Amino acid sequence: MTPSPRVDVDSRRIIEAEEQHVAHNYHPLPVVIAEGEGVWVTDAEGKRYLDLLSAYSALNFGHGHPALLAAARAQLDRLTLTSRAYHNDRLGPFAAALAELCGKDLVLPMNTGAEAVETGIKVARAWGYRVKGIPEGQATIIVADGNFHGRTTTIVGFSDDPQAREGFGPFTPGFVHVPFGDAAAIEAAITPHTAAVLIEPIQGEAGVVIPPDGYLRAVREITARENVLFIADEIQSGLGRVGTTFACDREGVVPDVYLLGKALGGGILPLSAVVADADVLGVIRPGEHGSTFGGNPLASAVGTKVVELLASGDLQKRAAALGEHLEARLAELVGHGVTAVRVAGLWAGVDIDRAVGTGRQVAEQLLARGVLVKDTHGQTIRIAPPLVVRATELDWAIEQLKVVLAD
Structure with missing residues (x-):
């Protein structure tokens, strides 16, 4: 995907306008998404992110299938x-x-x-x-x-x-x-x-x-x-x-x-x-x-x-196989900033050690490294990429998580 050219984009002003005119029933991460394709999204200023939330599983087939x-x-x-x-x-x-x-x-x-x-x-x-x-x-x-x-x-x-x-x-x-x-x-x-x-x-x-x-x-x-x-x-x-x-x-x-x-x-x-x-x-x-x-x-x-x-069942088989890969990679983090992981297919809950920070803090740090996840119940982040994600993309995301946990 080639991001569209942007002129005089100010994400801060966009966020301020939303906070001023939209009821505060959500506490979104500070990113303004403007485009999406497959498992990747691009913000209003042209930075790309790997989407590991999939709009709470509404985007199982990716952006713009x-x-x-x-x-x-x-x-x-x-x-x-x-x-x-x-x-x-x-x-x-x-x-x-x-x-x-x-x-x-x-x-x-x-x-x-x-x-x-x-x-x-x-x-x-x-x-x-x-x-x-x-x-x-x-x-x-x-x-x-x-x-x-x-x-x-x-x-x-x-x-x-x-x-x-x-x-x-x-x-x-x-x-x-x-x-x-x-x-x-x-x-x-x-x-x-x-x-x-x-x-x-x-x-x-x-x-x-x-x-x-x-x-x-x-x-x-x-x-x-x-x-x-x-x-x-x-x-x-x-x-x-x-x-x-x-x-x-x-x-x-x-x-x-x-x-x-x-x-x-x-x-x-x-x-x-x-x-x-x-x-x-x-x-x-x-x-x-x-x-x-x-x-x-x-x-x-x-x-x-x-x-x-x-x-056809092909996407289900893909999610099962990649889920095994994801579970193996996440298991490596237990005891290294993570206290527990739970994985079912391409759906994972990752409990963050309190010594590292809260789930929200980890989500914000991953955002800075180009990975989108969302926290829940204080110490947990959820991972739910589109089912069209590649193993190499999951590996890259895990490496970003490792860096965040180490920092």
Whole structure:
């Protein structure tokens, strides 16, 4: 990529304008990104950076993937929005392709990941009342400690992150917390009023926390036996990130409901979905749920191409192989400024020794060396490059991290 020429660019002024006119709901790193191609981005002053965040896995296919851009450009010239008041010629093919990828019957399209989670909650409650026979208003959903499913008021109500919760109550009742990774705790928490278990197969925002082997299989067995829905939030972990199409595939598990988002829109526009069989998702009736933009033809065209890119399995195999390489390189750092690493495919949580600094400080120092990562929960940095990254690029990034840790 050849960066565009820039005249009189002042990143400081750009950042100041954003801080003055954009609500302070984020604390971004001090870089102004202007262009991107593949795994590399260029700032407003022409400096290049290796992107190891991928917009929290929304850019699994990299910046400006040619096939995805071509699908978007072709659709832009035809039709972008109809609302769901009418049919459009892109939604049906997209839903059919995504349902096949998931091995399910139906797709309910939305826009953001949080919308998919909210939709999944409504579906679970409706199923609980209309199919399982739970008394109206008494359905509960089991969730895991350390979860991150979004930032709507309902969702933060069952978060245990004080930063997400404090000052936003009162919260929606009906959620029961259990420790993440503890299937026995889920089994003990189930009552006749339990409609669903909602978990991330791997907790991303918590720092890429991977549950013990057999956890997902146990959750699947327990929920099936107890007539409870297993809802897997694969918004960050799904669509190739961990070396399989879905993180549940790592244990050969198929949940009742997939919640998908982020990479589903190809890094071009928001697209999310709830995917389940007809006996679950069929409980939703016309007028009970919807979205003006959900399932729009532009998003559907891009989403169809995303499914095509995943259908061969090549990207998943690539993520698995490169993930092994990444894990081996990161393991070298343990005891040398790093206290622990957790890796699943091309997704890693790296815990920074407090003697070195905070995760934020390490992220800022990596930024100065041309590597983009993001911190979480104080001492952890997350690594999630686009799946098209090369081993040599990962090696270069690890070398920059080594320098930062040594300094």
